[in-house]
Amino acid sequence: MTTGADSTRKGRRATAVDWEQFRALLVASVRLDLRSTRMQRGRAAKFPPVAAAFATYLVMGTLLALAVMSTEDIFVFSLFTLSAAMFMTALLVIMEYSSVVVHPDDFDILGHRPISSKTYYWAKIANLGLYVAATAFALSIPAAIVAGVRYPPGAALTAVYLLVALAACQATSALVVLIYSVAIRVFNYEKFTRAITYVHTLSTLVIVFGYVLLPRVLAKDVMLISVERGAWVYAMAPAWFAGAVELAAGEAGRQTLVLAGAAVASAAALIWAAMNTISLDYSRRISALATASAKAVEEAGRRRSLGRLGLPLCRTDEERAGFELMRSYMTRDRKLRARIYPAFGLPLAVYIYGIITDGLHDPFVPQAVSGGFPAHQLLGFYSVFITLFFATAIAQTDQWEASWVFFAAPVRSRAGIVTGARKLIIWRYLLPFFVFLFILLAFAMPPAKAAMYVLLNLLLALTAFALLSMTSPHMPLSQSLEKAKQARQIGLIMLLGMSMAALTAILELMKQVPQAGLVVYPALVVLALGAELLLRRRLDRRLAGEEFPG
Amino acid sequence: MEDGARERATDAAIVFENLARSFGEIEAVKDVTLTIPRGQICGYLGPNGAGKTTTVKMATGMLEPTAGRAIVEGFDIVQEPLEAKRVIGVVPETGALYTTLTPNEYLALVGRLYHIDRDETEAKAHTFLELFGIEDAADRLMTTFSRGMKQKVLISAALLPNPSVLFLDEPLSGLDANTALVLKELLRDLASQGRTIFYCSHILEVVEKVCDRVVILVRGEVIADGRVEELKDMTHQGSLEDVFSELTSSEDLAQIVRAFSRSVTGDGERSA
Numbered sequence: 001m002t003t004g005a006d007s008t009r010k011g012r013r014a015t016a017v018d019w020e021q022f023r024a025l026l027v028a029s030v031r032l033d034l035r036s037t038r039m040q041r042g043r044a045a046k047f048p049p050v051a052a053a054f055a056t057y058l059v060m061g062t063l064l065a066l067a068v069m070s071t072e073d074i075f076v077f078s079l080f081t082l083s084a085a086m087f088m089t090a091l092l093v094i095m096e097y098s099s100v101v102v103h104p105d106d107f108d109i110l111g112h113r114p115i116s117s118k119t120y121y122w123a124k125i126a127n128l129g130l131y132v133a134a135t136a137f138a139l140s141i142p143a144a145i146v147a148g149v150r151y152p153p154g155a156a157l158t159a160v161y162l163l164v165a166l167a168a169c170q171a172t173s174a175l176v177v178l179i180y181s182v183a184i185r186v187f188n189y190e191k192f193t194r195a196i197t198y199v200h201t202l203s204t205l206v207i208v209f210g211y212v213l214l215p216r217v218l219a220k221d222v223m224l225i226s227v228e229r230g231a232w233v234y235a236m237a238p239a240w241f242a243g244a245v246e247l248a249a250g251e252a253g254r255q256t257l258v259l260a261g262a263a264v265a266s267a268a269a270l271i272w273a274a275m276n277t278i279s280l281d282y283s284r285r286i287s288a289l290a291t292a293s294a295k296a297v298e299e300a301g302r303r304r305s306l307g308r309l310g311l312p313l314c315r316t317d318e319e320r321a322g323f324e325l326m327r328s329y330m331t332r333d334r335k336l337r338a339r340i341y342p343a344f345g346l347p348l349a350v351y352i353y354g355i356i357t358d359g360l361h362d363p364f365v366p367q368a369v370s371g372g373f374p375a376h377q378l379l380g381f382y383s384v385f386i387t388l389f390f391a392t393a394i395a396q397t398d399q400w401e402a403s404w405v406f407f408a409a410p411v412r413s414r415a416g417i418v419t420g421a422r423k424l425i426i427w428r429y430l431l432p433f434f435v436f437l438f439i440l441l442a443f444a445m446p447p448a449k450a451a452m453y454v455l456l457n458l459l460l461a462l463t464a465f466a467l468l469s470m471t472s473p474h475m476p477l478s479q480s481l482e483k484a485k486q487a488r489q490i491g492l493i494m495l496l497g498m499s500m501a502a503l504t505a506i507l508e509l510m511k512q513v514p515q516a517g518l519v520v521y522p523a524l525v526v527l528a529l530g531a532e533l534l535l536r537r538r539l540d541r542r543l544a545g546e547e548f549p550g
Numbered sequence: 551m552e553d554g555a556r557e558r559a560t561d562a563a564i565v566f567e568n569l570a571r572s573f574g575e576i577e578a579v580k581d582v583t584l585t586i587p588r589g590q591i592c593g594y595l596g597p598n599g600a601g602k603t604t605t606v607k608m609a610t611g612m613l614e615p616t617a618g619r620a621i622v623e624g625f626d627i628v629q630e631p632l633e634a635k636r637v638i639g640v641v642p643e644t645g646a647l648y649t650t651l652t653p654n655e656y657l658a659l660v661g662r663l664y665h666i667d668r669d670e671t672e673a674k675a676h677t678f679l680e681l682f683g684i685e686d687a688a689d690r691l692m693t694t695f696s697r698g699m700k701q702k703v704l705i706s707a708a709l710l711p712n713p714s715v716l717f718l719d720e721p722l723s724g725l726d727a728n729t730a731l732v733l734k735e736l737l738r739d740l741a742s743q744g745r746t747i748f749y750c751s752h753i754l755e756v757v758e759k760v761c762d763r764v765v766i767l768v769r770g771e772v773i774a775d776g777r778v779e780e781l782k783d784m785t786h787q788g789s790l791e792d793v794f795s796e797l798t799s800s801e802d803l804a805q806i807v808r809a810f811s812r813s814v815t816g817d818g819e820r821s822a
Contacts, residue, residue, distance in 0.1 A: 024662035028648065028655070035650040035691065108646030112610040112717075113663050114635035 018119045025115070025123035030130065050134075057088070057138035065143040074151040074249045075229070075256075078161070078242035081143035082168050086238055088139055089132055089169040093176040105398075125275060128173060136169035137162070151249055160248035164263070168241040171267040174274035181274075233259060240266060310427030314420050318413050322420025322476055326394065329477060330428065336393060343389035344433060351440055362445045363453055364510055383461035384468070386433065390425045391468040394418070395479040403478035407548040414475060414546070415539035421476040422469065426462070434458045452517065456506070459524035466531035473542040563588040563715050563746035564609065568618035570770075571604050578604040580770040581618070586763075588714075591737060591747040593761035595754070597798050601770040602750045603643050606719050609748065610640050622715055636664070639713030641704050641721045643750070649692040653679055653703045656692070657710060664711040671710065678706035682729060697724030705733065716740070719750045734760050758790040768798050 033050050061081075068080045110120065140162060148158030233239040233255070243259020308327065314320040329336055406414060434454050441450035472479075510516045564586040571579045579601040586592045596602050607613035609620045611627045611634060620627045625634035648656060654675055661671030679685045682702040692700060701724045708716060716737075722730045737747055737760055751757050757764060758778055766774040766781075774781055774797055778790055787793045 020665060021663050024659050028651065028659045031655065032648055032650050105646055105648070107612070108642060108644045109648060110663075111612040112635060112638065112640040112642070113660070114632045115663060116632060 016116065016118065017122050018116060021115055021119045022123050022126070025110075025120065026126050026130075029123065029127035033127070033131065050131075054134060054138040057135055058142070060088070061085070061139040062142040065146040069146050069150055074147065074157075075242050075246045075251070077143075077147065077151070078164075078245040079236075079238055081140070082165060082241050082245075083238040085136060085139040085143075085165055086168050086172045086241075089135060089172045090176055092135060093128070093132070093173045122275070125177065128177070129170060132169050132173045133166055136166050139169075140165035147245070153250060157245070157249055161245050164241050164244045164248075167244075167263070167267040168238070171237075171270045174270040177274045178270065229255070234262070237266065310424065313423050313427060316413070316416050318411050318416030319420035319423065321411075322417035322422075323424045324420075325417075326421040326424040326476055327428070329397065330424070333397065336397065340389050340393050340429075343386045347385065347437075348440075351437065362449050364449055383457050384464045387430070387461050387465035388468045390429065391465060392472050394421050394425065394469075394476050395472050395474040396481050397477040397479075398481050400478050400480045403475050404548050406475045406478065407546075413540070414543035415536055418469075418473075418476060418539050418543070419536065422465070426465070430458070430461055430465070434461070455521065456524070459521070459528050462528040463524070463531045466528065466535040469535050470538050473539055475543065475546070561587055562621075563590075563623055564592075564748060565621040566605075566609070566618065567621070569605065569608060569615050569620055570617040571601075571608055571613060572616045578770050579608070579615075579767075582767070582770075582772055583618075584765060584772070584775070586746055586748065588746050589741055589744045590763060591741045591749055591761045593757035593764040594748060594750045594767065595752075595757060595764060595794060596767035599769075600767040600798075602767060603719055604770075605767070606640075606643075606717050606748070606750060610638060610717050611635055636711075637714045639708035639711060639716045641701075641708045641716075641718045643719035643723075645697065645700055645704060645723070647692055647700055647703060649695070649700070652689045652691055653684065653706070654688045656703060657707060660707045660710050666711060674710055675706065678709065679703075681732070682706065698726060698729070701725055702729065713745070715746045715748070717748045717750075720752070721749070722751070722753060722756060730756070754789075754791045754794055764790065766794065766797055773797055 064081055064084050068077055071077050106120070106124075144158045144161040144165065147161045148155045151157055233243070240259045240263035243256050244263040246256050247260040311320060311323060314323050330340075406417060411417065434457065437457070438447075438450050438454040441453060444450075445453075506520055510520060562585045564584070566582050566584045569579060569582040570577070582601075582605060584592075594602050594605065604613065608615045609622065609627060611631045614628060622634045623637045625637070627634045648659075651659070654672075657675035657678075658668070658671055661668070661675070666674075675688070676685065679688050679702075682705075684699055684702055687695070687699065692703065695703070701721070705721060708718075718737075721733060725733065734756060737749070741747055741762070749757065749761055761778070763776065764774070764778055764781060765772055774784070774793075776784070778793075781790070781793045782788065785793045785796045787796055
């Protein structure tokens with residue numbers, strides 16, 4: 001007979017953390033992080049994506065620290081560098097949630113073992129904490145060194161800055177975990193994966209507005225590395241942590257003390273809340289999240305059959321096969337969509353902000369250069385941002401083992417299959433996005449100018465899509481998902497996007513020489529077609545010798 | 551634990567009471583009631599989609615029943631999941647493993663999850679891998695392993711905690727003939743020591759040779775339950791394969807084969 005005391009004891013056991021299991025799970029997770037699942041010549045690749053991602057972050061952190069080190073104000077320096085670190089951390093956890101927090105494989109491997117949900121959850125959170133700490137370190141160590149060299153009291157500030165950056169990034173990741181935990185509780189299994197797709201996109205929007213744009217908005221000048229410190233700093237999480245750095249630098253004003261206090265309190269509260277937001281049946285829910293019911297999938301297939309209208313774009317059977325395969329996956333694989341949709345968040349946030357603040361001007365008129373919105377400077381950046389998400393996502397899935405069929409089937413051209421998949425992306429995502437952008441911009445500038453601007457971006461996007469696809473020349477859905485793979489790619493996007501600023505020269509040329517468009521547009525068409533041709537040749541060469549990765 | 555379950559635990563290792571599971575409108579498992587005594591090897595058969603894996607998932611705590619309950623060694627898998635999971639070993643159909651670990655690392659992880667002494671884990675892991683003939687690969691990442699090698703690691707992991715009940719879902723998948731033979735003998739030996747084995751498979755010859763009892767599931771319902779000889783007598787068939795066909799197939803197999811053959815060669819289309 002079960003007694004009350006028995007029930008209580010069992011309840012305690014079920015909700016307690018088994019520290020031996022915790023250590024074992026954490027060690028295994030760290031090992032998995034540090035190893036690549038990719039195969040190179042029959043052996044596991046030695047250089048894991050985690051290492052590459054950290055190297056990318058280190059470069060980003062260095063560039064950022066150097067870019068803002070001219071400011072005399074340690075608060076402003078910290079605000080910008082910490083904003084960037086927090087933004088990247090949030091993006092990383094959002095984009096890679098399926099590998100850094102929820103891992104569907106875990107359930108199949110661990111679900112039948114005697115592990116309490118709390119032990120499992122804490123091990124995953126601890127693993128995430130280590131991962132975020134390493135990322136925050138790579139992003140922030142250059143800024144910490146600059147802070148120690150540039151601002152008083154010197155070397156001690158390096159250590160304090162680093163600690164504050166780690167706390168800020170941990171608090172950010174804890175916030176994302178909390179959002180997910182709440183979503184798991186609020187939505188049922190079917191709705192959760194669908195909701196998460198939109199949460200991803202919305203979070204990107206919120207993060208962009210909150211952490212990147214707002215300080216610049218308040219400064220009224222995007223290029224000015226200074227901010228007017230008003231009451232808004234209390235609403236800005238990065239400003240709280242910048243206040244903590246400022247306090248360590250010797251500034252002990254009332255506002256600084258309040259900000260530093262808010263930083264400590266928010267970090268402690270968020271980390272505590274994330275650690276204690278335990279769903280006791282968390283691991284069971286994870287398994288349910290990995291699958292959608294057959295009925296829901298069928299409905300999704302019926303709802304979204306418009307993608308087939310693009311099928312005539314495909315010229316060969318291989319292209320049609322790739323197109324249909326990608327169409328099915330994009331329709332039915334919510335995880336794939338959840339990885340891709342956030343790409344639209346950043347550009348939409350920027351353009352919507354431009355319209356709301358009436359700062360979006362005709363980019364073809366010279367006087368618009370001095371306007372408050374950087375559309376003319378950001379030409380190409382978002383095209384690259386979006387297309388790289390697609391270029392990498394086409395190759396990746398957790399069902400990559402099914403790709404053996406490409407290697408077994410006697411197809412005439414493997415490159416044709418990739419081309420078909422890419423045509424689906426262009427037809428179903430890139431073209432509608434740019435049409436939507438045109439409608440959006442038509443509110444802010446004459447439709448003809450909006451069309452010219454969008455066409456320019458579209459041509460650049462198509463060129464970028466072809467060029468970036470060369471960096472991931474694999475069969476569609478043939479590569480396994482790896483932790484940090486996407487984070488590294490986001491880092492690369494940021495770096496590559498910065499270099500795309502050179503493309504503003506095109507706009508400048510068109511402003512100065514009204515007829516330049518007659519040359520620029522055909523040249524860009526040739527560029528896009530040339531990039532496509534180059535890609536096709538590379539794919540032909542590369543894929544002819546590619547072996548099944550399993 | 552309730553008195554009834556505790557009493558049953560004295561002689562029954564596995565008890566399913568009106569176990570059922572639905573996925574939306576689909577009833578994958580309907581009202582399955584079974585009592586499997588300690589030391590028995592119970593074959594659980596059925597056509598694709600009959601509900602075998604769903605039953606195993608419910609019995610091992612990986613899926614919550616929509617009705618009924620599963621009791622393993624006296625522990626209700628939903629009410630006392632940790633206690634129940636401590637006494638079971640599972641070879642899942644999915645073959646899921648952390649392939650970027652080595653077999654030694656994976657078995658060490660499993661050992662620590664069951665609080666097995668490190669030396670004991672190492673000794674057992676060494677023995678299992680040696681018996682399965684993959685000791686040379688003990689420190690190699692499993693990303694390079696064949697399906698059969700991975701299956702050997704999965705079986706080793708299931709046996710490592712010395713479970714009193716084993717749930718095996720297609721355990722011979724990918725194994726070579728010699729290893730399959732070893733495993734069959736091993737199962738008999740374990741059963742003779744009082745271990746209970748719940749064995750899901752499509753390989754009827756193996757089930758016929760290894761299992762003391764066979765349960766046949768069709769569309770989520772148990773349609774036959776008994777010793778192999780009893781089922782043969784009941785259906786007047788000479789082999790388990792024929793029994794299975796008699797009980798589960800509503801169509802003429804020869805006709806199906808002919809239709810398939812015509813479809814593969816295209817004869818049907820041409821003649822049409």
